[in-house]
Amino acid sequence: MFLYLSISLVFFSAGFLQGVSGFGAALLAMPLLVLVLDVKEAVTLTLLNTIILNLFLSVHLKSHIDWRKILPLVIGCVPGVYVGVTILKNVNPAIVKCSLGILIISYGLYSLLGRVRQRSISKGWGYVAGFATGTISGAFSAGGPPTIIYTTLTGWKRDEIKATLSSFFFFTSALSATGHFLNGLTTSHVWRLWGITALPVLAGVFLGALFCKRLKTKSYLTIIYYLLIVLGIMMVVSGLK
Numbered sequence: 001m002f003l004y005l006s007i008s009l010v011f012f013s014a015g016f017l018q019g020v021s022g023f024g025a026a027l028l029a030m031p032l033l034v035l036v037l038d039v040k041e042a043v044t045l046t047l048l049n050t051i052i053l054n055l056f057l058s059v060h061l062k063s064h065i066d067w068r069k070i071l072p073l074v075i076g077c078v079p080g081v082y083v084g085v086t087i088l089k090n091v092n093p094a095i096v097k098c099s100l101g102i103l104i105i106s107y108g109l110y111s112l113l114g115r116v117r118q119r120s121i122s123k124g125w126g127y128v129a130g131f132a133t134g135t136i137s138g139a140f141s142a143g144g145p146p147t148i149i150y151t152t153l154t155g156w157k158r159d160e161i162k163a164t165l166s167s168f169f170f171f172t173s174a175l176s177a178t179g180h181f182l183n184g185l186t187t188s189h190v191w192r193l194w195g196i197t198a199l200p201v202l203a204g205v206f207l208g209a210l211f212c213k214r215l216k217t218k219s220y221l222t223i224i225y226y227l228l229i230v231l232g233i234m235m236v237v238s239g240l241k
Helices: 003-022 025-033 038-058 069-092 093-112 124-140 146-154 156-182 188-212 218-241
Strands: none
Touching: 003 038, 003 188, 003 218, 025 038, 025 218, 038 156, 038 188, 038 218, 069 093, 069 124, 069 156, 093 146, 093 218, 124 146, 124 156, 146 156, 156 218
Protein backbone atom coordinates (compact mmCIF):
# COMPACT_ATOMS: atom_id res chain seq x y z
CA MET A 1 0.00 0.00 0.00
CA PHE A 2 2.82 2.43 0.88
CA LEU A 3 4.41 1.73 -2.52
CA TYR A 4 1.21 2.62 -4.35
CA LEU A 5 0.65 5.78 -2.31
CA SER A 6 4.21 7.01 -2.73
CA ILE A 7 4.24 6.40 -6.49
CA SER A 8 0.86 8.10 -6.85
CA LEU A 9 2.18 11.15 -4.97
CA VAL A 10 5.26 11.25 -7.22
CA PHE A 11 3.11 11.27 -10.35
CA PHE A 12 0.68 13.82 -8.95
CA SER A 13 3.64 16.15 -8.38
CA ALA A 14 5.14 15.32 -11.79
CA GLY A 15 1.79 15.98 -13.43
CA PHE A 16 1.52 19.36 -11.72
CA LEU A 17 5.00 20.34 -12.94
CA GLN A 18 4.15 19.30 -16.50
CA GLY A 19 0.85 21.16 -16.30
CA VAL A 20 2.70 24.36 -15.40
CA SER A 21 5.65 24.13 -17.78
CA GLY A 22 4.64 21.73 -20.56
CA PHE A 23 7.51 19.37 -19.74
CA GLY A 24 9.56 18.11 -16.80
CA ALA A 25 7.45 15.23 -15.45
CA ALA A 26 10.22 12.68 -16.05
CA LEU A 27 12.77 15.10 -14.55
CA LEU A 28 10.90 14.94 -11.25
CA ALA A 29 9.58 11.39 -11.36
CA MET A 30 12.57 9.30 -12.43
CA PRO A 31 15.03 10.07 -9.57
CA LEU A 32 12.28 9.22 -7.05
CA LEU A 33 10.85 6.17 -8.81
CA VAL A 34 14.19 4.38 -9.07
CA LEU A 35 14.31 4.37 -5.27
CA VAL A 36 11.37 1.95 -5.16
CA LEU A 37 11.18 0.42 -8.65
CA ASP A 38 13.47 -1.32 -11.09
CA VAL A 39 14.84 1.30 -13.50
CA LYS A 40 13.26 -0.39 -16.54
CA GLU A 41 9.87 -0.40 -14.86
CA ALA A 42 10.34 3.23 -13.80
CA VAL A 43 11.17 4.34 -17.35
CA THR A 44 8.29 2.43 -18.93
CA LEU A 45 5.76 3.63 -16.33
CA THR A 46 6.93 7.21 -16.75
CA LEU A 47 6.54 6.94 -20.52
CA LEU A 48 2.96 5.71 -20.18
CA ASN A 49 2.05 8.53 -17.82
CA THR A 50 3.84 11.04 -20.04
CA ILE A 51 1.50 10.00 -22.84
CA ILE A 52 -1.46 10.88 -20.60
CA LEU A 53 0.09 14.21 -19.64
CA ASN A 54 0.91 15.30 -23.17
CA LEU A 55 -2.43 14.11 -24.54
CA PHE A 56 -4.30 16.09 -21.85
CA LEU A 57 -2.29 19.24 -22.53
CA SER A 58 -2.62 18.85 -26.31
CA VAL A 59 -6.42 18.64 -25.98
CA HIS A 60 -6.47 21.42 -23.38
CA LEU A 61 -4.44 23.69 -25.68
CA LYS A 62 -5.88 22.48 -29.00
CA SER A 63 -6.82 26.02 -30.08
CA HIS A 64 -3.12 26.96 -29.88
CA ILE A 65 -1.80 23.96 -31.82
CA ASP A 66 -0.27 24.86 -35.17
CA TRP A 67 0.88 21.82 -37.11
CA ARG A 68 3.12 24.02 -39.24
CA LYS A 69 5.18 24.55 -36.09
CA ILE A 70 5.12 20.91 -34.99
CA LEU A 71 5.73 19.11 -38.29
CA PRO A 72 9.35 20.29 -38.77
CA LEU A 73 10.15 18.96 -35.28
CA VAL A 74 8.62 15.56 -36.08
CA ILE A 75 10.32 15.30 -39.48
CA GLY A 76 13.71 16.19 -37.99
CA CYS A 77 13.25 13.84 -35.03
CA VAL A 78 12.88 10.59 -36.99
CA PRO A 79 16.35 10.48 -38.61
CA GLY A 80 17.81 11.99 -35.45
CA VAL A 81 16.84 8.89 -33.45
CA TYR A 82 18.83 6.70 -35.85
CA VAL A 83 21.86 8.97 -35.55
CA GLY A 84 21.53 8.94 -31.76
CA VAL A 85 21.56 5.16 -31.61
CA THR A 86 24.67 5.15 -33.82
CA ILE A 87 26.37 7.67 -31.52
CA LEU A 88 25.50 5.53 -28.51
CA LYS A 89 27.30 2.59 -30.11
CA ASN A 90 30.43 4.46 -31.18
CA VAL A 91 31.04 7.52 -28.97
CA ASN A 92 31.91 7.82 -25.28
CA PRO A 93 28.51 8.85 -23.83
CA ALA A 94 30.06 10.49 -20.76
CA ILE A 95 31.85 13.12 -22.87
CA VAL A 96 28.73 13.91 -24.89
CA LYS A 97 26.49 14.08 -21.81
CA CYS A 98 28.82 16.44 -19.96
CA SER A 99 29.27 18.67 -23.01
CA LEU A 100 25.52 18.91 -23.66
CA GLY A 101 24.82 19.48 -19.98
CA ILE A 102 27.27 22.38 -19.82
CA LEU A 103 25.73 23.95 -22.93
CA ILE A 104 22.21 23.64 -21.54
CA ILE A 105 23.24 25.13 -18.17
CA SER A 106 25.00 27.98 -19.97
CA TYR A 107 21.91 28.74 -22.06
CA GLY A 108 19.66 28.72 -18.98
CA LEU A 109 21.93 31.08 -17.06
CA TYR A 110 22.42 33.31 -20.11
CA SER A 111 18.64 33.55 -20.51
CA LEU A 112 18.02 34.33 -16.84
CA LEU A 113 20.50 37.20 -17.11
CA GLY A 114 18.27 38.69 -19.78
CA ARG A 115 20.69 38.23 -22.66
CA VAL A 116 18.28 36.26 -24.85
CA ARG A 117 15.76 38.20 -26.90
CA GLN A 118 12.69 36.52 -28.36
CA ARG A 119 12.44 36.87 -32.11
CA SER A 120 10.87 35.38 -35.20
CA ILE A 121 13.30 32.73 -36.43
CA SER A 122 13.10 30.58 -39.53
CA LYS A 123 11.02 27.41 -39.23
CA GLY A 124 14.08 25.65 -40.67
CA TRP A 125 15.45 25.72 -37.14
CA GLY A 126 12.52 23.51 -36.20
CA TYR A 127 14.04 20.70 -38.30
CA VAL A 128 17.37 21.26 -36.55
CA ALA A 129 15.75 21.20 -33.10
CA GLY A 130 13.77 18.07 -33.99
CA PHE A 131 16.89 16.34 -35.30
CA ALA A 132 18.85 17.26 -32.17
CA THR A 133 16.01 16.05 -29.97
CA GLY A 134 15.82 12.74 -31.82
CA THR A 135 19.59 12.32 -31.66
CA ILE A 136 19.82 12.93 -27.92
CA SER A 137 16.73 10.79 -27.30
CA GLY A 138 18.19 7.92 -29.29
CA ALA A 139 21.48 8.17 -27.46
CA PHE A 140 20.48 9.06 -23.90
CA SER A 141 16.64 9.17 -23.64
CA ALA A 142 16.84 12.85 -22.62
CA GLY A 143 16.11 14.73 -25.82
CA GLY A 144 13.81 17.51 -24.64
CA PRO A 145 16.21 20.47 -24.21
CA PRO A 146 16.83 21.29 -27.93
CA THR A 147 13.10 21.61 -28.61
CA ILE A 148 12.53 23.54 -25.39
CA ILE A 149 15.34 25.97 -26.24
CA TYR A 150 14.01 26.36 -29.80
CA THR A 151 10.52 27.30 -28.59
CA THR A 152 11.90 29.90 -26.18
CA LEU A 153 13.66 31.63 -29.08
CA THR A 154 10.65 31.90 -31.39
CA GLY A 155 8.78 34.77 -29.81
CA TRP A 156 5.70 32.58 -29.34
CA LYS A 157 3.32 33.19 -26.45
CA ARG A 158 3.07 30.93 -23.38
CA ASP A 159 0.23 28.74 -24.66
CA GLU A 160 1.76 28.43 -28.14
CA ILE A 161 4.97 27.12 -26.57
CA LYS A 162 3.12 24.68 -24.31
CA ALA A 163 0.89 23.44 -27.13
CA THR A 164 3.89 22.81 -29.40
CA LEU A 165 5.89 21.06 -26.69
CA SER A 166 2.95 18.92 -25.58
CA SER A 167 1.99 17.80 -29.10
CA PHE A 168 5.55 17.02 -30.11
CA PHE A 169 6.39 15.23 -26.87
CA PHE A 170 3.16 13.22 -27.20
CA PHE A 171 4.53 11.92 -30.50
CA THR A 172 7.98 11.10 -29.08
CA SER A 173 6.67 9.49 -25.88
CA ALA A 174 4.13 7.38 -27.79
CA LEU A 175 6.88 6.26 -30.17
CA SER A 176 9.17 5.33 -27.26
CA ALA A 177 6.37 3.56 -25.36
CA THR A 178 5.59 1.51 -28.45
CA GLY A 179 9.21 0.43 -28.60
CA HIS A 180 9.11 -0.58 -24.94
CA PHE A 181 5.94 -2.59 -25.51
CA LEU A 182 7.32 -4.42 -28.55
CA ASN A 183 10.46 -5.28 -26.59
CA GLY A 184 8.49 -6.79 -23.72
CA LEU A 185 9.30 -4.06 -21.18
CA THR A 186 5.66 -3.21 -20.45
CA THR A 187 5.04 -5.96 -17.90
CA SER A 188 1.81 -6.78 -16.05
CA HIS A 189 3.24 -5.03 -12.98
CA VAL A 190 3.80 -1.86 -15.01
CA TRP A 191 0.24 -2.00 -16.35
CA ARG A 192 -1.07 -2.38 -12.78
CA LEU A 193 0.96 0.59 -11.56
CA TRP A 194 -0.22 2.64 -14.54
CA GLY A 195 -3.82 1.89 -13.65
CA ILE A 196 -3.17 3.13 -10.11
CA THR A 197 -1.23 6.29 -11.07
CA ALA A 198 -3.25 7.45 -14.08
CA LEU A 199 -5.82 9.35 -11.99
CA PRO A 200 -3.27 11.13 -9.75
CA VAL A 201 -1.23 12.20 -12.76
CA LEU A 202 -4.37 13.58 -14.44
CA ALA A 203 -5.30 15.47 -11.28
CA GLY A 204 -1.81 16.93 -11.09
CA VAL A 205 -1.68 18.11 -14.69
CA PHE A 206 -5.18 19.60 -14.42
CA LEU A 207 -4.22 21.68 -11.39
CA GLY A 208 -0.88 22.62 -12.95
CA ALA A 209 -2.62 23.84 -16.11
CA LEU A 210 -4.96 25.98 -13.99
CA PHE A 211 -2.00 27.48 -12.14
CA CYS A 212 -0.20 28.20 -15.42
CA LYS A 213 -3.07 30.43 -16.56
CA ARG A 214 -2.02 32.87 -13.85
CA LEU A 215 1.48 33.17 -15.30
CA LYS A 216 2.52 35.75 -17.84
CA THR A 217 4.78 34.66 -20.68
CA LYS A 218 7.86 36.18 -19.01
CA SER A 219 7.25 34.33 -15.74
CA TYR A 220 6.56 31.13 -17.65
CA LEU A 221 9.85 31.41 -19.54
CA THR A 222 11.72 32.04 -16.29
CA ILE A 223 10.41 28.73 -14.95
CA ILE A 224 11.56 27.01 -18.14
CA TYR A 225 15.07 28.47 -17.85
CA TYR A 226 15.42 27.21 -14.28
CA LEU A 227 14.21 23.76 -15.31
CA LEU A 228 16.72 23.72 -18.17
CA ILE A 229 19.52 24.43 -15.69
CA VAL A 230 18.35 21.51 -13.55
CA LEU A 231 18.20 19.28 -16.65
CA GLY A 232 21.73 20.31 -17.58
CA ILE A 233 23.06 19.62 -14.09
CA MET A 234 21.44 16.18 -14.10
CA MET A 235 23.00 15.44 -17.48
CA VAL A 236 26.48 16.44 -16.27
CA VAL A 237 26.13 14.39 -13.08
CA SER A 238 24.96 11.42 -15.12
CA GLY A 239 27.96 11.79 -17.42
CA LEU A 240 30.40 11.89 -14.51
CA LYS A 241 29.14 8.67 -12.94
